[in-house]
Amino acid sequence: MGYVENTQPNTEVLAKETLICPGFYTTNIKKLSSTDTSSFQGAFSTAIANLKKDYTKDKYIRDERFEQSWDHIQGEARELIIKLLEMYCAAEYSGFILYKELSSELKETNSVLSDGFSLMSRDEARHASFLNKALLDFHIKPGLGFLEKEHRKYIFLPFSWFIYSTYLSERISSCYYITIFEHLESYPEYSIYPIFGFYKSWSEDENRHGDFFGAIIKSELQLSNGLKAKLVCKFFLLLIFSMTYFKYKSNDKLLALLGLDAQEYYVSTIRKVNKSISKDLPVVLDFEKSQFFEELDICLLHISENEKINISNQNALLKWIRKIPHYSTILLVMLRLLIRSQTN
Ligand SMILES: [Fe+2]
Ligand SMILES: [Fe+2]
Known part of the structure; x- marks a missing residue:
């Protein structure tokens, strides 16, 4: 340069x-x-x-x-x-x-x-x-x-x-x-x-x-001990890792500027973080068993369908009705992940 x-x-x-x-x-x-x-x-x-x-x-x-x-x-x-x-x-x-x-x-x-x-x-x-x-x-x-x-x-x-x-x-x-x-x-x-x-x-x-x-x-016992703590922790891990992964689409040009592939970068970051946090948390996620990233890709397809509906010229009620099946699928995927992604 x-x-x-x-x-x-x-x-x-x-x-x-x-x-x-x-x-x-x-x-x-x-x-x-x-x-x-x-x-x-x-x-x-x-x-x-x-x-x-x-x-x-x-x-x-x-x-x-x-x-x-x-x-x-x-x-x-x-x-x-x-x-x-x-x-x-x-x-x-x-x-x-x-x-x-x-x-x-x-x-x-x-x-x-x-x-x-x-x-x-x-x-x-x-x-x-x-x-x-x-x-x-x-x-x-x-x-x-x-x-x-x-x-x-x-x-x-x-x-x-x-x-x-x-x-x-x-x-x-x-x-x-x-x-x-x-x-x-x-x-x-x-x-x-x-x-x-x-x-x-x-x-x-x-x-x-x-x-x-x-x-x-x-x-904090309620954060680190027992079944409830594990469930709450798993819920937050799923939510925060999913939100982190979804960012790859909006940051792809930024990471490409630094010579990185955004999707690969986010997958590797989430994997590394998940490994490093096991010393502090009552539970971490099993990405393989739950097919975590594949499932999140399904969510991304539905998010993008909803975005297309958002920019269409239809009235608000019709848009909302058309978005329901996409939201339902995203919710189902998240529930599936919640059930499947625990390691211990
Ligand atoms: Fe800082
Ligand atoms: Fe900090």
């Missing part, structure tokens, strides 16, 4: 403000604060000690690799890289705000959790700020109005939904960062922007966050 000029863009003059839309979440704080951290003290101590070591403190430095203009990246490649940076910038800010607020809400009632969330918010702030600066390289200035609390709309997630989805998002993003990093190490010709070189440290940070949530899951 050739360099056009060796100067930093004048971001003050050129940057166009863009809206960054992080999601804001909250959950049952009372339940979270009653987490008995003493029953798995070892897991919490290790997770917090690792966070305190702050291994990646000096890793996110914009070195000489950034000291150039990125205006040679134009057209679709530029749009895609901006889409990637915006998407992750929003996700990192979302994590930063969530953990910062949880830390302060738990300060008086559960100091172990409060400490952990505070350390994780430090990491997410660092990630968000690095992405923020990367966007400025492309003359995009993220609008940070959401940092004012009154501009936020919160989504309340029931406790188990909150814990499983946040835990899995940490594990999935850790896997995302390391897979891209390792791929680009083997195929450096696709590394069109230096941020990918930081993905190893990034992945390690997210993995430490996953370890902290793993300790919470282990110490």
